[in-house]
Amino acid sequence: MSDCLFCKIVSKEIEADVVHESSEVLAFRDINPAAPTHVLVIPKRHLSSATDLGDADGDLLVELFQTMASLAVTEGLGAGHRIVTNVGEHGGQTVPHLHFHVVGGRPMAWPPG
Ligand code: AMP
Ligand code: ZN
Numbered sequence: 001m002s003d004c005l006f007c008k009i010v011s012k013e014i015e016a017d018v019v020h021e022s023s024e025v026l027a028f029r030d031i032n033p034a035a036p037t038h039v040l041v042i043p044k045r046h047l048s049s050a051t052d053l054g055d056a057d058g059d060l061l062v063e064l065f066q067t068m069a070s071l072a073v074t075e076g077l078g079a080g081h082r083i084v085t086n087v088g089e090h091g092g093q094t095v096p097h098l099h100f101h102v103v104g105g106r107p108m109a110w111p112p113g
Contacts, residue, residue, distance in 0.1 A: 001046045006097035010044045019074075024060055025067050027102075036105025037075045041067050047098040049087045068102050077104035084112075 001007050008014040009028060016028035019039055030038040043060055047053065053061065072081050081104030086093040 001097075004046055004097050005095050006040075006042055006099065007046050010042070020067055020071065022063065022067075025063050027067055027071060030101065034101075035103040035108075037077060037081070037103065039071055039075065039102045040099045041071070041102060042097060042099045048096045049091075049093060049098055050085050051087060052098065064100060068100060071102055072104070075102075075104065077102075080104065082108045 005014065009016045010026055016031075018026060018028045020027040020041075024044055025041065026044055027039050027041045030040050041064055043064065045060075047057075068083055071077075075081075081102060084101040084103070085099065086101075
């Protein structure tokens with residue numbers, strides 16, 4: 001999608017601090033980190049949110065979660081971390097391209113606001 005911020009990061013039209021890249025998945029640091037580690041993990045293909053995932057996306061989902069598991073190791077999140085995907089207005093989604101927040105490096109509160 002030509003007007004999508006994260007598609008522009010995928011195409012390198014907009015710069016980001018990339019920590020992992022494959023043919024299907026990109027991971028980069030959040031520009032406004034909510035914790036000492038805050039990485040966004042996205043499919044390169046444009047999907048608006050988790051509700052866009054379909055029957056053919058099984059391999060993609062596995063790669064996304066394996067990427068997050070590897071990042072937890074390389075980012076030193078041995079004490080635990082949180083994975084969040086916001087969906088739509090009430091979910092607090094501000095960028096309409098599916099992304100998983102990986103946050104850690106401090107204890108997380110629950111429930112979220
Ligand atoms: P969400 O509110 O769940 O849609 O998350 C969007 C996230 O994207 C927020 O945490 C923003 O700080 C982050 N963000 C927005 N623009 C950029 C950017 N150019 N590079 C990296 N992260 C960004
Ligand atoms: Zn997009």
